[in-house]
Amino acid sequence: MSPPDTPAPSMAGWLDGRVALVTGAGGGIGAAVARRLAAAGASVGVVDRDATTAESTVRAITAAGGQALAVVADIARPSERNRLVEEVTDGLGGVDILVNNAADHGSRHGFLDVTEEEWERIVATNLTATAFLSQAVAPAMTARGRGVVINLAAIQAMLPVATYVSYVATKGGIVSLTRALAVELSPHGIRVNAVAPGAIASGSTANALAASGDPTGSAPTLLGRMGTVEEVADVCVFLASDAASFVTGAVLVVDGGRSLSRAPDPFATFGVLARPDAPASGSPPPGAGRQTGSTGAHVDGSS
Numbered sequence: 001m002s003p004p005d006t007p008a009p010s011m012a013g014w015l016d017g018r019v020a021l022v023t024g025a026g027g028g029i030g031a032a033v034a035r036r037l038a039a040a041g042a043s044v045g046v047v048d049r050d051a052t053t054a055e056s057t058v059r060a061i062t063a064a065g066g067q068a069l070a071v072v073a074d075i076a077r078p079s080e081r082n083r084l085v086e087e088v089t090d091g092l093g094g095v096d097i098l099v100n101n102a103a104d105h106g107s108r109h110g111f112l113d114v115t116e117e118e119w120e121r122i123v124a125t126n127l128t129a130t131a132f133l134s135q136a137v138a139p140a141m142t143a144r145g146r147g148v149v150i151n152l153a154a155i156q157a158m159l160p161v162a163t164y165v166s167y168v169a170t171k172g173g174i175v176s177l178t179r180a181l182a183v184e185l186s187p188h189g190i191r192v193n194a195v196a197p198g199a200i201a202s203g204s205t206a207n208a209l210a211a212s213g214d215p216t217g218s219a220p221t222l223l224g225r226m227g228t229v230e231e232v233a234d235v236c237v238f239l240a241s242d243a244a245s246f247v248t249g250a251v252l253v254v255d256g257g258r259s260l261s262r263a264p265d266p267f268a269t270f271g272v273l274a275r276p277d278a279p280a281s282g283s284p285p286p287g288a289g290r291q292t293g294s295t296g297a298h299v300d301g302s303s
């Protein structure tokens with residue numbers, strides 16, 4: 001089944017006058033979220049540690065008639081988190097919509113090879129930054145009596161895959177954090193939700209598929225293909241908008257039915273005890289878990 005061929009659902013105007021802050025908006029899903037929020041009328045703070053890609057997203061938004069501001073920051077650094085919120089607030093106005101999207105995927109290897117240094121780096125970017133950026137925007141949202149926080153989880157939070165322990169643990173943490181923040185912040189008018197994608201063609205996988213003329217390829221999802229970054233972004237626009245005014249504490253799965261497909265996980269028996277010098281018998285099957293550059297996303301639905 002092909003993805004919809006319309007460029008965007010008609011969400012124009014849904015977010016007029018709102019200010020959004022999207023982390024990791026230089027590429028992949030975050031860039032699509034920033035573009036779609038802007039197309040819906042929001043002014044967007046495009047936060048990324050990569051200045052070149054952040055500027056590129058801003059150019060795409062302004063070329064389409066939207067308003068955006070690039071902010072270069074490493075969200076894993078506590079000192080940069082309050083600074084980036086201040087920059088967006090000074091440049092665009094108070095943040096109405098926070099999308100905690102940036103993630104450190106780490107590299108895939110067995111649990112016994114996880115180091116505390118890698119674990120702490122991944123936790124800092126994926127979980128700690130999600131918590132403390134939410135804390136940084138919450139007071140002004142509370143004062144206005146309105147705000148939206150959207151956290152990017154992953155289907156691996158519910159369906160872990162092997163060789164991905166640190167990442168999976170942070171995504172599970174994001175699901176619990178989302179629910180806990182919804183309980184605490186919803187009474188102040190702040191809705192907090194998570195989006196859990198799976199099997200999304202982003203980064204170099206998207207480029208390779210586009211070059212092949214098959215932009216979403218085949219994948220073991222119920223829809224028989226990978227999702228596009230825009231299909232995740234449009235769910236974020238919905239959650240950010242008043243169309244989702246009664247939705248809080250939800251985890252919205254965007255995986256084309258991958259979680260229900262019962263297709264085997266090619267990594268199920270790989271990696272628990274695997275080390276770089278382990279015999280090839282522990283290797284995943286050929287073609288399984290194709291990497292997508294920096295994202296580490298896979299056609300089996302893991303990312």
Ligand SMILES: NC(=O)c1ccc[n+]([C@@H]2O[C@H](COP(=O)([O-])OP(=O)(O)OC[C@H]3O[C@@H](n4cnc5c(N)ncnc54)[C@H](O)[C@@H]3O)[C@@H](O)[C@H]2O)c1
Binds near residue numbers: 053074102197198
């Ligand atoms: N692509 C998928 O199939 C998939 C599946 C499930 C979940 N997700 C989740 O969706 C989100 C986006 O995934 P993606 O595939 O687009 O990722 P990506 O790697 O393509 O993009 C991540 C962006 O975040 C930026 N970034 C990383 N660390 C940062 C830091 N410390 N400070 C500032 N910026 C930083 C990177 O520069 C990059 O622009 C992530 O939370 C990911 O876990 C993706």
